[in-house]
Amino acid sequence: MPDPALTERVERIEAHLAIQQLAIRYAMAVDARDLDAWTGCFRPDVDMGRHGTGRDALRRYIDPMVRRFYRSVHQICGHRIELAATDAGADTATGAVYCRAEHEVGDDWIVMAICYFDEYARVDGEWFFSRRRERHWYAADMTRTPQAQGFAGWAGSAKPALPAEFPSWASFWDNDTSAATLTAVPATLTTAPAAPARGASR
Helix, strand or coil: CCCHHHHHHHHHHHHHHHHHHHHHHHHHHHHHCCHHHHHCCECCCCECHHHCECHHHHHHHHHHHCCCCCCEEEEEEEEEEEECCCCCCCCEEEEEEEEEEEEEECCEEEEEEEEEEEEEEEECCEEEEEEEEEEEEEEEECCCCCHHHCCECCCCCCCCCCCCCCCCHHHHHCCCCCHHHHCCCCCCCCCCCCCCCCCCCC
């Protein structure tokens, strides 16, 4: 007789491993400019909002974005995964992925510290992204500190949402006057541009 508890644990481990591979496949596809592999990381019916539905719409959206830089290196630094339910049959999950990304933009070499906030779905037995939201701490040329560039040294990049967007951040620093001695640019919440695609980020 199969052990149901063991079967459940194995299926959960398999789900975690498959989802971890998504982040790695995504990063390598961006750096190789393999848009077929990149769009293949997303569920076939990915919701692109006003841009449409499906991988063709996703490809049309991302193609001009990845032409803003030449060489790139996306390094995955850590991955938290939470399956939607305690049972092994869960078909959705959420996660957060830390990433250090480097981009060649003309004479600049832009480094970004990123956290992707993800939603995953299992479709016909395979795990895909349903949505990726990119939030970053800074974008800065590697020859200068992030502070020297106001944490936003890449023209066209959004104002960094992190760390202020972490729910615990503001309450931790409330009424702590030492923060003013540690930074000249306090992190504040900002209204990020609405993501037109439920799946698209660099």
